[in-house]
Amino acid sequence: xxxxxxxxxTELTLGLPGTSDAPEKPxxxxxxxxxxxxxxxxxxxxxxxxxxAAPAAKARAVGWPPVRSSRMNSCRARKxxxxxxxxxxxxxxxxxxxxxxxxxxxxxxxxxxxxxxxxDMFRCFSLGGVEAHIGESDNAITYEDRDGDWMLVGxxxxxxxxxxxxxxxxxxxxxxxxx
Amino acid sequence: xxxxxxxxxxxxxxxxxxxxxxxxxxxxxKAWYQVDRLSRRSVFVGNCYAIRPERVVTRFPEMKSxxxxxxxxxxxxxxxxxxxxxxxxxxxxAAARGCPGLEELRLKRMVITDxxxxxxxxxxxxxxxxxxxxxxxxxxxxxxxxxTYCRGLRELDLQENEVEDxxxxxxxxxxxxxxxxxxLNFACLKGEVNASALERLVARCPNLRSLKLNHSIPVESLxxxxxxxxxxxxxxxxxxxxxxxxxxxxxxxxxxxxCKSLRSLSGFWDASxxxxxxVYPICANLTVLNLSYAxxxxxxxxxxxxxxxxxxxxxxxxxxxxxxxxxxxxxxxxELQELRVFPSDVYGAGITAVTEEGLVAISSGCPKLNxxxxxxxxxxNAALTTVAKNCPHFTRFRLCILEPEKPDPVTNQPLDExxxxxVRSCKNLRRLSVSGLxxxxxxxxxxxxxxxxxxxxxxxxxxSDKGMVYVxxxxxxxxxxxxxxxxxxxxxxxxxVAKYETMRSLWMSSCDVTLGGCKSLAAKMPRLNxxxxxxxxxxxxxxxxxxxxxxxxxxxxxxxxxxxIMFTSNDPDVCRRxxx
Numbered sequence: 008x009x010x011x012x013x014x015x016x017t018e019l020t021l022g023l024p025g026t027s028d029a030p031e032k033p034x035x036x037x038x039x040x041x042x043x044x045x046x047x048x049x050x051x052x053x054x055x056x057x058x059x060a061a062p063a064a065k066a067r068a069v070g071w072p073p074v075r076s077s078r079m080n081s082c083r084a085r086k087x088x089x090x091x092x093x094x095x096x097x098x099x100x101x102x103x104x105x106x107x108x109x110x111x112x113x114x115x116x117x118x119x120x121x122x123x124x125x126x127d128m129f130r131c132f133s134l135g136g137v138e139a140h141i142g143e144s145d146n147a148i149t150y151e152d153r154d155g156d157w158m159l160v161g162x163x164x165x166x167x168x169x170x171x172x173x174x175x176x177x178x179x180x181x182x183x184x185x186x
Numbered sequence: 187x188x189x190x191x192x193x194x195x196x197x198x199x200x201x202x203x204x205x206x207x208x209x210x211x212x213x214x215x216k217a218w219y220q221v222d223r224l225s226r227r228s229v230f231v232g233n234c235y236a237i238r239p240e241r242v243v244t245r246f247p248e249m250k251s252x253x254x255x256x257x258x259x260x261x262x263x264x265x266x267x268x269x270x271x272x273x274x275x276x277x278x279x280a281a282a283r284g285c286p287g288l289e290e291l292r293l294k295r296m297v298i299t300d301x302x303x304x305x306x307x308x309x310x311x312x313x314x315x316x317x318x319x320x321x322x323x324x325x326x327x328x329x330x331x332x333x334t335y336c337r338g339l340r341e342l343d344l345q346e347n348e349v350e351d352x353x354x355x356x357x358x359x360x361x362x363x364x365x366x367x368x369x370l371n372f373a374c375l376k377g378e379v380n381a382s383a384l385e386r387l388v389a390r391c392p393n394l395r396s397l398k399l400n401h402s403i404p405v406e407s408l409x410x411x412x413x414x415x416x417x418x419x420x421x422x423x424x425x426x427x428x429x430x431x432x433x434x435x436x437x438x439x440x441x442x443x444x445c446k447s448l449r450s451l452s453g454f455w456d457a458s459x460x461x462x463x464x465v466y467p468i469c470a471n472l473t474v475l476n477l478s479y480a481x482x483x484x485x486x487x488x489x490x491x492x493x494x495x496x497x498x499x500x501x502x503x504x505x506x507x508x509x510x511x512x513x514x515x516x517x518x519x520x521e522l523q524e525l526r527v528f529p530s531d532v533y534g535a536g537i538t539a540v541t542e543e544g545l546v547a548i549s550s551g552c553p554k555l556n557x558x559x560x561x562x563x564x565x566x567n568a569a570l571t572t573v574a575k576n577c578p579h580f581t582r583f584r585l586c587i588l589e590p591e592k593p594d595p596v597t598n599q600p601l602d603e604x605x606x607x608x609v610r611s612c613k614n615l616r617r618l619s620v621s622g623l624x625x626x627x628x629x630x631x632x633x634x635x636x637x638x639x640x641x642x643x644x645x646x647x648x649x650s651d652k653g654m655v656y657v658x659x660x661x662x663x664x665x666x667x668x669x670x671x672x673x674x675x676x677x678x679x680x681x682x683v684a685k686y687e688t689m690r691s692l693w694m695s696s697c698d699v700t701l702g703g704c705k706s707l708a709a710k711m712p713r714l715n716x717x718x719x720x721x722x723x724x725x726x727x728x729x730x731x732x733x734x735x736x737x738x739x740x741x742x743x744x745x746x747x748x749x750x751i752m753f754t755s756n757d758p759d760v761c762r763r764x765x766x
Contacts (some may be wrong), residue, residue, distance in 0.1 A: 068671065070263035071645070072529060072561065072588050073619075075320075077346055077374070081455075081479050082504075082530050 069164070083166060095169055097150075101129045101177040112169040118161050122148065129177060147178045195221045205230040224248060231255065232690050234296065235715060239277045243284030250289045251315075252281060256296035258693050259643075260668055262320060265695060267719060274298035274321075282309035290315040290341075297321065303328030307335035315341035315369075325350035326377065333359035340393075341369040351377030354402075358383040367391040371398035373422045373453060381407040389414045395447075398422025401455040405434055412441035420474075421445075423453035426461050435464060443467040452476035452502075459487040469494035473521075476502040478528045489514045499523045504530040505539035505561060512544035516551025524557035529588060542569035549576035557582040565622055566594045570604025574611035583608055584619035590646035590671070593623040600624050606631035609639075619643040629653035633660020641666040651678035658685045668693040676703030683710050 094111035108128050115121045125148065148160040150172040157176070160168070199222060202208050212222040228251040229242060243249070256272025274296045281288050288310045298321050306313070313336050326349065332342065333356055357380050360367075367387070372379060379402050388394060388411050395418060397411070403424030412418070428435045442448070448468050457480045472495050477483060481504060488503060489511040495501075498519040505527050507515075515522070525548060527540055542565045548555065549572065556579045565587050593600055601622040609615060609632050616638055620628060624647035632639070633656035640663055648654070654674040657667065659682065667689065675698035686692060686707075701718065708716040 068590070070260065070265040070670070071590065072586055073260075073263045073643075073645070074529060074561075075262050075346065076264065078478070078528060082481050 079166075095172075097172055097174050099125065099128070099175040099177070101146075102179045102182065104129065110175070112172060117165050118168075121160075125175075125177065146180055148175060149178055150175050192217065192221050196225045199225060227251060229253070234272055234277070236690075239280035240284070243280045247285060248287070249281075249285045250287060251292070252277070252285075252288060252290070253292040253294075254296060255294045258295075258668065258691060259666070260670065260693055260695070261295055265670070270719065272296040274302050274323075278302050278306050278309070282306075286310060287312060289313060290317075292317040292319070293321055294319040295321065297323040298328075299323050300325055300328035300331070304331040307331045312338070314338060315343075317341065317343040317345070318347050319345040320347065322348035325352045326354070326356040326375070327352045329372075330356035330359045333357065333364075334361070337364070338366050339364065340366050342367075343369055343371045343396075344374050345371065347374050349375055351375065354378045354380045357387065360387050362390070365390050366393065368393045369396040369420075370394070371396065371422065373398040373400050375400045375402075378402045385410045385414070391415075394418065396420035396450075399424035399453060401425050405438060409434065409437045409441050412438075412445060416444045417447050418445055419447050420450040421448060421452070422476075423451070423457075424455070426454050426457035428461055428464075435461075438464045439467065446471070448472070450474035450476075452479075454480040454483070456480075456482065458482055459484070462487055462491050465491065466494055471497065473497055474500040476500075478502040478504055478526065480504070481506070481530050485511050493518050495519060497521055500525075502526040502528070504528050506530045508539055509541055509544035509547070512540060513547045513551075516547040519552060521554060522548075522552040523554050525552075525555060526559040527561055528559075529561040539563075542566050545569060546572050546576075549573040553577070554579070556580055559584045559586075561586045561588060563588050564592065564595050565601060565604065566596050567599060567601055567604035567607075568594075568596070570601065571607040574604075574607035578611045579614065580608070580612040581614050582617040583612065583615060584617065584643070585621055586619065587622040590621070591623045600627070602627040602631065606635075609635040614638055617641040620647060621645060623647075625649050626653040626656065629656040633657050636661055638663055640664060642668070644669045644672055646671045648672045648674060651675055651681070654678035655681050658682050662688075664688075665690045667691075669695070669697060671696045673698055675699055676706070679703050680706055680710070683707060683714075686711060686714055 094113045096109050096111050098107050099110055100107045110121075110124060110128075112121070115124065149157045150160050150168070151174045152158050152171045153173065160175070163171075195218060199208065199211055199218075202211065205228075208222055208226060212219045223245050225248065226246045227248060229246050229249050231237060231242060231252070231254045234254050234256045242252075254274070254277055256274075257266050257270060260266060261270070272295060274293055275298075277293075278291075278298075281291075282305060286309065289312050291306065291313075292315075298318065303324055306316070316332060316336075316339075324347075329342075329344075329349075332339070354377065357372075360383075364387070368391075370387075379400060381403050384399075384403065385407060388397065394415050397415065397418055397420070399408070399411075399422055401424060405425060405428045408424055412421075428438065442464055445468060449471060451465065451468075451472060451474070454462075454477055459482070462483065469491065475492070475495060475498055477488065477491075483504075484506050485508040488507045492498070492501070492503075492507075492511065492515050496518050499521050501515065501519065501522060501524070503511075503526070507527070512527075515525075527544075530539065540560070540562050542562070545558075545560055545562070545565075546569050553576070555577050558580065559582075562585075565585060570585075587601075594604070601620075602625055605618075605620050605624070605628050609618070615636055618632070618636065618639060618641070620632075620643070626649045629648060629652070632642070636642075639661045642657060642661070642664065644667075651674055653672070654669070655678050657664070658678075664685075665688075668691075670693075674694065679694070679699050680703060704716055704718055708714065
């Protein structure tokens with residue numbers, strides 16, 4: 008382990024100079040709670056009963072529960088047979104655009120298709136002549152869920168997303184970054 | 187030195203069934219290596235990137251059966267990017283050049299294209315058996331090639347593959363001269379299949395023993411098929427919806443009644459409860475029953491059906507069977523060896539369909555139980571301890587508590603002691619998946635007691651690097667370790683790097699391992715294949731992650747000259763793999 012430090016000093020990394028070896032994870036990662044120290048973990052374990060939001064988020068992590076998609080689809084298919092199969096139309100707004108659009112979430116197979124569709128719809132509204140593709144770092148796609156909260160698109164499994172999304176909003180970079 | 191003629195060695199070695207034993211034989215001396223290599227008929231490659239196809243084909247020129255596995259297990263749960271790899275093409279090409287006598291190909295989690303299937307169908311005149319499990323990349327056009335050109339095909343077994351539907355003609359491609367089929371499984375196909383072509387095919391294949399249909403085959407066809415193939419041993423039904431007053435239904439009961447050899451039933455895609463009654467006549471003979479794709483059947487009907495199945499050895503059900511249903515299973519199915527209980531409502535609000543009570547009942551009623559996959563919403567240490575005492579013969583124990591990090595609801599404690607009891611009691615445990623709230627302690631137990639453990643799956647568990655180190659230090663037979671969302675970092679990864687040479691693979695995702703740690707590992711162990719996968723799905727979030735924290739790490743054993751996996755792409759949506 009001693010030579011590890013020396014190795015680190017001379018190695019090439021993909022990170023920017025000055026970034027540490029053990030960076031903080033972005034707060035919005037929903038797949039697991041940041042559990043760095045023993046102490047924190049003990050606290051976490053003790054406070055479990057008070058912390059009801061985190062387990063729900065973890066329960067919806069990518070690839071959890073470990074069930075193949077064919078099985079998930081089988082159960083979902085059964086549910087949907089009994090449900091209304093018509094389209095899920097939601098409004099999509101983009102900051103600065105003069106009018107809103109509506110999309111049917113049922114026609115997309117996943118997030119990538121949705122992003123491409125939104126890009127096609129809203130590209131003409133790019134301001135300042137700069138071509139800003141929807142979904143790149145300059146703007147964020149958010150949605151309003153059933154609780155009225157504005158969530159970042161992409162965290163939860165697709166099926167869960169379309170069942171809880173009430174409307175979409177494409178936020179401009181500065182606002183998306185909280186500035 | 188005793189002279190041992192090669193023929194004698196070969197004769198003895200022929201008795202060795204397992205690949206591990208034959209591999210061991212080949213390392214004794216050069217002579218035995220030669221004997222093994224020229225007499226080995228069945229070759230197993232556990233990791234397609236561990237060795238080059240050409241090398242395998244050159245070493246085993248008399249190979250008749252080849253099994254290759256590709257993507258890591260977590261690919262089943264969408265944790266591996268689509269274009270990761272695991273291509274069948276180089277294997278089929280190499281075999282076509284070097285082993286034209288190949289008779290059987292079994293692939294798991296690999297990408298196989300229609301072109302590959304076409305090449306396969308033309309390259310091996312004695313080809314008899316194709317088994318594809320969890321594969322993708324092909325369509326029904328590829329199946330048409332197999333049907334058309336593989337004369338003498340005995341087995342076409344498609345399990346849980348992603349197959350693109352290009353029409354139903356493929357089945358009609360089996361020529362009239364094809365009478366050799368013993369096993370046909372197309373249950374995973376999503377599209378229509380030509381039912382009348384199927385009926386004719388079944389009629390001309392007198393040796394057919396295993397037939398698994400997809401949902402498009404109606405009950406009327408099933409009737410005709412069963413009439414033509416009463417010697418079926420293994421049946422997967424097609425569509426199973428009928429009016430129970432109809433003539434079709436009565437014919438179905440008669441058909442089943444005539445199938446005296448039927449031992450295994452699956453399918454039931456859209457089965458409604460009363461249709462199950464058609465199956466009652468044969469329940470007493472069943473050893474295998476898979477109802478896990480029949481969400482419409484609820485507890486009462488499941489329970490009634492299972493109540494007739496007293497010879498059952500393997501049962502796969504949905505959790506809507508409930509604890510009460512499991513109690514009935516426990517009192518009826520005394521021969522039960524394998525139980526799988528799948529969740530029926532994955533996004534549900536925690537409806538407690540099965541709990542620890544059902545599992546305890548099973549463990550006390552079914553003493554022969556050795557394999558378990560159990561999805562539930564809660565588990566207690568007391569229950570696990572009881573299960574461990576009742577069933578010391580577990581070889582596979584996979585428990586998935588649906589809510590990550592959930593403690594024992596009665597004591598609010600982690601489940602360390604419960605799993606500890608399992609590993610202490612089950613001395614032959616080869617495969618283990620743990621879940622619920624778990625500290626480093628459980629890994630201490632696993633390292634201490636799970637001597638025969640070969641595969642371990644961990645998610646949302648542990649407190650520190652010590653957990654992973656306990657496992658790597660302790661489990662001397664460990665071959666596959668897959669970890670997600672645990673606080674194991676570089677220190678654990680690098681503690682005992684020589685260990686990885688005794689293992690087939692290590693998977694770590696969403697842990698605390700860094701790029702620097704992985705590079706260090708690769709530098710220390712140049713014979714290991716260390717890969718980082720970066721999934722960039724275009725959101726700003728993952729771009730921030732890219733630089734320092736790598737989401738996925740994969741280490742594979744590397745047994746030959748450097749292989750030639752291609753990596754990277756400039757398209758940001760394509761997965762980026764970096765080999766260190």
